[in-house]
Amino acid sequence: MSSTAxxxxxxxxxxxxxxxxELVALVESAYRGDASRAGWTTEADYLDGQRTDPDGVRQIINTPDSVLLVVERAGELVACCQLEHRGDHVYFGMFAVRPGLQGGGLGKEILAEAERRALEAWGAKEMRMTVVNVREExxxxYVRRGYRRTGELSPFPxxxxxxGVPLRDDLAFELLVKPL
Incomplete structure (x- = not known):
């Protein structure tokens, strides 16, 4: 039997x-503009403008105790996510899956790997993230994946x-938490 990958x-x-x-293009395609509407993570109905830029991505890459994971399949960039160690927890952010690949279980697999790495690399007790409060779906x-809504809101900048450029005046970030 061959052992091909x-x-x-x-x-x-x-x-x-x-x-x-390439990461900036991926994140923008997953969240902003018409291209993002091919997936279900679009923010195009309530945020316009950019989601990130090259300086923002570089800052994550260069932040101590942080990693921006590149996810590839057959050598092709399909997703990314940020993990940042913050004391007793790891912050999960900049999660983007190519819009045409969303809805097929890829995100669930990547999230599980991110959680595993947070526990293994830093011994984190929990994973935290913030999600725009109007993003009920x-x-x-995330709730189906074990995250708990805290009701703790922080203001949208x-x-x-x-x-981004808000298209509504009721945006905030809600903190979601999952024990690891």
Missing amino acids: NPAALSFRSAVEGDVS LIAY YGDERF
Whole structure:
């Protein structure tokens, strides 16, 4: 029996400077504009403008106790996520899956790997994330994966276009938490 690798298998690695432009394009395609509507994670109905930029991605790559995971399948970038060690927990962010691949279980597999790495690398007691409060479908997705809604809200950074241009005035971030 041959021991060839499964071409459908995902590979994970830390992002490097050479990945920045492709990662920005992936994140933008998953969250903003018409391209994002091919998936279910779009924010195009309540946020316009950019989701990230090259400087924002570089900052995550270069932050101590942080990793921006590049997820590839058959050598092709299909997703990414940020893990940042913050004391007793790990913050999970910048999660993006290519829109045409959403809804097929890829996100669930990546989230499980991120949780495993947070526990293994840092011994974290829990994973935390913030989700825009009006994203009920996305929050429900995380709740099904064991995250708990805390009801703890932090203000949306209105006026800071690095986070997008709000199309509504009721946006905030809700903290979701999962014990590891």
